[in-house]
Amino acid sequence: EAQVTQNPRYLITVTGKKLTVTCSQNMNHEYMSWYRQDPGLGLRQIYYSMNVEVTDKGDVPEGYKVSRKEKRNFPLILESPSPNQTSLYFCASSPRTGLNSPLHFGNGTRLTVT
Amino acid sequence: QKEVEQDPGPLSVPEGAIVSLNCTYSNSAFQYFMWYRQYSRKGPELLMYTYSSGNKEDGRFTAQVDKSSKYISLFIRDSQPSDSATYLCAMRRMDSNYQLIWGAGTKLIIKP
Numbered sequence: 001e002a003q004v005t006q007n008p009r010y011l012i013t014v015t016g017k018k019l020t021v022t023c024s025q026n027m028n029h030e031y032m033s034w035y036r037q038d039p040g041l042g043l044r045q046i047y048y049s050m051n052v053e054v055t056d057k058g059d060v061p062e063g064y065k066v067s068r069k070e071k072r073n074f075p076l077i078l079e080s081p082s083p084n085q086t087s088l089y090f091c092a093s094s095p096r097t098g099l100n101s102p103l104h105f106g107n108g109t110r111l112t113v114t
Numbered sequence: 115q116k117e118v119e120q121d122p123g124p125l126s127v128p129e130g131a132i133v134s135l136n137c138t139y140s141n142s143a144f145q146y147f148m149w150y151r152q153y154s155r156k157g158p159e160l161l162m163y164t165y166s167s168g169n170k171e172d173g174r175f176t177a178q179v180d181k182s183s184k185y186i187s188l189f190i191r192d193s194q195p196s197d198s199a200t201y202l203c204a205m206r207r208m209d210s211n212y213q214l215i216w217g218a219g220t221k222l223i224i225k226p
Contacts, residue, residue, distance in 0.1 A: 004157070040122065042202065042218040043158070090157050103150075103214075105157025 002027045006091050006106035013081055014114055021076045021109045023091030029104070031094040032074040033058070034066065036087040037108075043090070049074055081113045117141050120203055120217030128225050133190040137203035137217045140184065144205040144215070147179050149188045152200045152219065161201075162188070193224045 004025045013019055025032065033048035035058075045058030049068040063085055065077040074093075078085060088110050092103040120137045127133055135149075146165055150158035162177040164170045164186075170177045176189040186205075190197055203217040 040218050042118075042120075042216040043204075043214075044216075045214070092157070102160035102163075103158075105159065107155065107157050 004104050004106040006109050010110050012112045016080045019078050023074045024072050025093040029093035029095050033092045034076050035090045038087050083113050086113050117215050118217045124221040126223040131193050133193050135188040135201050135220050137186050143207045146206040147186050148204045150202040195224045195226050198224045
């Protein structure tokens, strides 16, 4: 089944403890992206990647890191999480960079930082 | 002011009603307009997309774009309880590779 898989689905951690949220897609998509979703603010892009070893900042990159060493994987790293990073995170992928290419989303990771 | 405004709802209507969901935007450079549907505890999925002004129909769903008013709509005919979800509008400039600007989403509840 074609899908974007994120892990874990739920994560509770403490301030400053490094964590990684994994994202993997099995559709051979070139484009991958991370979003956070907060009530009243909608989806905001954190980082995106046009292809292997090519990453760029989105609208809210502060406090996050990403890497794209393989086409299928795009992990999101929080080196020193803070409570304002408590949010619902989504990974998404798309087959090409055409303007009407649909984004395929994972089912989200709910992160709580205390 | 946000670039894309969307009423968060919730919007509650009886089964069978016609539903109208809307977004307004401020940037006249937006050319591609999309509607995504998000069920609870799931990621968004693309429902429809339109380019520039006009209407596009797909089954019970119609997407409408009025660029002169900077206003887009999604109509759902013969609404079903399974349509209960959050509907997100998103839009993109012609020259933007992948920069999608999202509305905050409208929560829709269809009562049986």
